[in-house]
Amino acid sequence: MSAGRRRRHRQLARGLVLSLQLLAAHRLRTALSVSGLLVGVAAVIVMVAIGEGAERRVLERVQGMGTNLLVVSAAPAQRVVGRPRQVPVHTMLRAADAEAIERESTLAVAAAPAVNRSMVVRWEGVNTTTMVTGTTTRGLGIRNISAASGRVFDDEDDHERRRVALLGPTVVRSLFAAANPVGRVVRVGNVPFDVVGVTRARGVDAVGVDLDDIMLVPFETATRRLLNIPYVHTLFIQARSTADLVALEHEVREILHGRYGGRSGMLAPFVIQNQATLLRTERGAAQAMNQLVVGVALLALLAGGIGILAVMLISVRERTREIGLRRALGAKRRDIQIQFVLESAMLAAGGGLAGVIAGLAAAGGAALLGPWDLVMSWRAAALGLACSTILGLVIGALPAARAARLEPIAALRAE
Amino acid sequence: MIEVDGLTRLYRRGTLETQVLKGVSFRVRRGEFVVIMGRSGSGKSTLLNILGLLDRPDGGRYLLDGADLSGADDDARSAARNRKLGFVFQQFHLLERASALRNVTLPLLYAEQDSGDSTERAERALQAVGLTHRPRHLPSELSGGEQQRVAIARALINDPAVILADEPTGNLDAQNGREILEIFRHLVDGGRTLVLVTHDRAVAERGDRVLVLDDGRIVGEEAVPTPAAGTRSDAAGAV
Ligand SMILES: Nc1ncnc2c1ncn2[C@@H]1O[C@H](COP(=O)(O)OP(=O)(O)OP(=O)(O)O)[C@@H](O)[C@H]1O
Numbered sequence: 001m002s003a004g005r006r007r008r009h010r011q012l013a014r015g016l017v018l019s020l021q022l023l024a025a026h027r028l029r030t031a032l033s034v035s036g037l038l039v040g041v042a043a044v045i046v047m048v049a050i051g052e053g054a055e056r057r058v059l060e061r062v063q064g065m066g067t068n069l070l071v072v073s074a075a076p077a078q079r080v081v082g083r084p085r086q087v088p089v090h091t092m093l094r095a096a097d098a099e100a101i102e103r104e105s106t107l108a109v110a111a112a113p114a115v116n117r118s119m120v121v122r123w124e125g126v127n128t129t130t131m132v133t134g135t136t137t138r139g140l141g142i143r144n145i146s147a148a149s150g151r152v153f154d155d156e157d158d159h160e161r162r163r164v165a166l167l168g169p170t171v172v173r174s175l176f177a178a179a180n181p182v183g184r185v186v187r188v189g190n191v192p193f194d195v196v197g198v199t200r201a202r203g204v205d206a207v208g209v210d211l212d213d214i215m216l217v218p219f220e221t222a223t224r225r226l227l228n229i230p231y232v233h234t235l236f237i238q239a240r241s242t243a244d245l246v247a248l249e250h251e252v253r254e255i256l257h258g259r260y261g262g263r264s265g266m267l268a269p270f271v272i273q274n275q276a277t278l279l280r281t282e283r284g285a286a287q288a289m290n291q292l293v294v295g296v297a298l299l300a301l302l303a304g305g306i307g308i309l310a311v312m313l314i315s316v317r318e319r320t321r322e323i324g325l326r327r328a329l330g331a332k333r334r335d336i337q338i339q340f341v342l343e344s345a346m347l348a349a350g351g352g353l354a355g356v357i358a359g360l361a362a363a364g365g366a367a368l369l370g371p372w373d374l375v376m377s378w379r380a381a382a383l384g385l386a387c388s389t390i391l392g393l394v395i396g397a398l399p400a401a402r403a404a405r406l407e408p409i410a411a412l413r414a415e
Numbered sequence: 416m417i418e419v420d421g422l423t424r425l426y427r428r429g430t431l432e433t434q435v436l437k438g439v440s441f442r443v444r445r446g447e448f449v450v451i452m453g454r455s456g457s458g459k460s461t462l463l464n465i466l467g468l469l470d471r472p473d474g475g476r477y478l479l480d481g482a483d484l485s486g487a488d489d490d491a492r493s494a495a496r497n498r499k500l501g502f503v504f505q506q507f508h509l510l511e512r513a514s515a516l517r518n519v520t521l522p523l524l525y526a527e528q529d530s531g532d533s534t535e536r537a538e539r540a541l542q543a544v545g546l547t548h549r550p551r552h553l554p555s556e557l558s559g560g561e562q563q564r565v566a567i568a569r570a571l572i573n574d575p576a577v578i579l580a581d582e583p584t585g586n587l588d589a590q591n592g593r594e595i596l597e598i599f600r601h602l603v604d605g606g607r608t609l610v611l612v613t614h615d616r617a618v619a620e621r622g623d624r625v626l627v628l629d630d631g632r633i634v635g636e637e638a639v640p641t642p643a644a645g646t647r648s649d650a651a652g653a654v
């Protein structure tokens with residue numbers, strides 16, 4: 001940096017300090033001028049915190065099920081065209097389909113079958129109804145289920161059709177209250193199950209189903225010893241990434257059509273649920289909220305900008321003699337212009353900063369005190385501050401131009 | 416140092432025209448203390464503002480330190496005001512919300528040469544005007560005489576060759592007025608050029624030479640006898 005540039009920077013810095021002093025002397029007016037911006041920025045920060053809180057809730061719920069997951073369910077009974085008879089298609093899917101998909105699909109990482117039935121579970125006279133799910137160890141992996149205490153069942157348990165169970169925290173609460181369930185025996189109907197572990201809590205899913213109200217047993221045990229059915233209710237398929245889901249859905253459809261519907265040219269009746277699609281729908285709502293926030297932010301900037309503009313114009317008029325004096329002492333028009341633009345920017349940045357602090361404090365306080373789920377967004381805070389400062393620079397142009405236009409002697413003589 | 420030739424200045428407001436300066440010519444040598452006197456409304460301030468590059472003449476020529484600045488652009492005139500000229504006003508014109516020290520450093524914000532330690536320079540300038548004990552005071556906390564000293568220190572900080580003062584003692588009592596003139600005398604003895612406007616004969620007597628302005632022209636010029644001589648000469652020579 002050249003010496004001249006360094007000198008210039010030092011002068012600017014000193015000028016800013018002086019400007020700050022002069023602004024500080026007009027405490028009330030300075031505070032009033034930035035109050036609009038302060039309130040606006042604070043409001044936007046709080047709204048963003050609310051919006052991000054909502055979005056996080058959605059994300060957490062959907063991610064509880066895995067965002068790179070396809071769920072294939074057999075469709076309910078269907079009427080076949082031509083021959084009016086019920087085909088029991090809901091019994092169509094087989095465990096072998098999961099193996100076939102794993103084998104044939106290029107995009108699937110893993111696939112697993114699952115059976116479900118709502119059943120009564122008992123422990124020493126206490127009953128509770130829960131969803132009993134039979135799946136493979138792969139199924140546990142795909143659905144991100146792990147043990148918080150004890151262990152999960154393994155392939156050998158599955159193979160040997162052992163009567164072992166993994167309980168969700170909700171079931172544990174219902175049956176055991178505070179007692180440790182691992183090692184105890186629960187009964188489903190007359191079938192005893194050894195509790196080998198408790199799953200990690202997963203909360204509720206996107207439609208509000210309690211994911212922890214569950215009893216997991218090995219797939220073979222469930223199908224042969226408990227339900228006695230040859231078919232499965234659902235297939236869980238995991239994609240390499242969320243981006244592959246659409247292609248994977250297509251692939252799975254092809255594979256299943258090949259296995260069931262291909263011969264008669266009929267569409268095989270099954271439903272494929274795509275977690276990414278669910279996520280997109282929920283995100284759409286969040287985006288509408290975002291647009292609202294942007295609208296409010298623009299209004300806030302406009303209102304705040306007008307406040308600062310008004311005060312800066314008054315300030316230029318009132319400080320005409322100061323401007324004349326500065327000119328008399330050697331300030332160029334440009335120096336005066338820069339001074340007022342920077343003062344305006346400082347005002348706006350100060351108002352923006354105060355707004356950010358007030359907004360973050362309000363959001364933080366609300367998150368601490370209330371049941372609200374607010375996320376403090378540093379991005380919104382930085383953006384609020386940057387927008388305020390830029391607004392100040394832009395707003396300052398008009399008062400600064402007026403100040404710079406003043407003739408030294410006329411300004412010095414002003415009342 | 417200063418050379419003006421046929422300066423004219425016409426104020427126009429609507430159809431009303433006032434020819435304030437009707438051709439003013441004179442010279443001020445380097446290191447000279449020249450006093451401009453004249454009735455109220457004779458155009459003294461108008462003339463001094465033109466000399467100070469705060470106002471432009473309508474006609475005539477003005478050379479400051481050999482450079483003709485009457486046609487120069489605003490930036491060049493601003494730079495010359497900063498570097499070559501120091502102003503002292505009757506109303507002091509200090510920033511009310513800034514300390515004495517900060518008021519003195521104000522011209523350094525616009526200096527085109529490196530100023531070094533500005534506070535140190537301001538302290539030295541305040542020392543030169545005999546005001547060292549209240550650098551952090553606001554103007555409102557200073558007496559009129561002290562405020563004018565701050566203003567003179569401000570005029571001195573860029574070490575200008577020429578100091579222009581428009582009734583610098585007009586708002587001061589006799590004692591303070593004398594002290595301020597003492598400071599001016601000192602500056603001139605140190606080699607600076609001073610042009611001072613006043614109504615006051617007693618003030619004028621401290622100068623080297625008095626120019627009398629009347630109706631837009633210099634109507635008289637008198638050499639002021641040295642105070643040691645103890646006599647007063649009214650010998651006037653037309654320019
Ligand atoms: N901006 C202006 N517009 C119009 N007329 C002006 C303006 N400034 C000064 N005048 C007129 O020019 C004349 C000279 O003014 P100037 O201020 O130069 O007088 P002065 O000699 O300094 O007087 P004083 O001793 O009272 O300060 C006055 O008649 C004044 O009314």
Ligand SMILES: [Mg+2]
Binds near residue numbers: 459581
């Ligand atoms: Mg005057």
